[in-house]
Amino acid sequence: MIFTSIFKRFFIAPLVASLLIAGLVSLALSILSQDASQQATLTVRKVNLAVLPPPPKPKSQQQKSQVDSAPDIQLNVDGGGVNMEFQITEALQDMAVTELPEIKVQNSQNSLVDILNFDWQAFGLSDLDETPRLLTDLKVRFPESLKRKGVRSAEVELAVLIDEHGGVLLKNIIRNQYPELNTAIKKLISQARFSIPKKDGVAVQASFNWPLEFADS
Structure with a gap:
């Protein structure tokens, strides 16, 4: 019995321990070999990256x-x-050259520039040496548009100025019932000539209100 106990203690126990250690070592080697085999089976693939086209040029550069x-x-x-x-x-080859119409500017004694620069200071008829006399025959056509309306005569009143040469300038239309007569009034003013107004023998400007009657003769 003593021999059997000594044999188990000194021979069997170390043998079992050696077997356990050997088993653990072989298990570890098996695990390492599996990892190595898995790593060996990995496939490395080459990935080709697509080359993007360059960005478009800015509009201004294009x-x-x-x-x-x-x-x-x-x-x-x-x-x-x-x-x-x-x-x-x-x-630019196909661009057509457009000719602008010619604009003709006619000077008028009643233009805005003349009116602004004109000296409207004048004497009244009662201040003159004598009343100016009309020297021209006034001939204007009665408007057809008024005839069609049955109008045969019309009275107007004009504020006028006689200059130092007897010419007449229209300052204002005081009374005119029919705007159709405006053209005839302007023509009449351009025709009218008076004797030169004088004050103490000196030619001056005179202003007065001129009543007129237009009639279809």
Whole structure:
């Protein structure tokens, strides 16, 4: 019995321990070999990245490049012996030149500039040496538009000024029932000439209210 106990203590126990250690070592080696095999089976694939196209040019640069790429056209214009060189692009070739209508400006004694600059200071008829006399026959056509309305006569009153030469200027239309007569009034004023108004023998301007009657003769 003593021999059996000693044998188990000194021989069997270390043997069991050795077997356990050997088993643990082989288990660890097995696990490591599995990890190595898994790592060995990994496939490395090459990924090709798509190359993105460059961003479009700004609009201003595109227009500039288009303008720069257009061929230039040389024009030589004679201007009194001096050559003037112009550069235009094809985009401007089809542009039509529009001729502006000629505007004719006629000076009138009743224009705004004349009215603003004119000296309207004048004497009344009672201040003159004598009353000015009408020297011209006044002939104007009675408006057809008034005839169609059955109007055969019309009275108007005008504020006028006689200058130092006997010419007549219209200051204002005081009374006129029919606007159709405005053209006839202006024509009448342009025809009228008076004797020169005088004050103490000196030619002056005179102003007065002039009543007139237009009639269909």
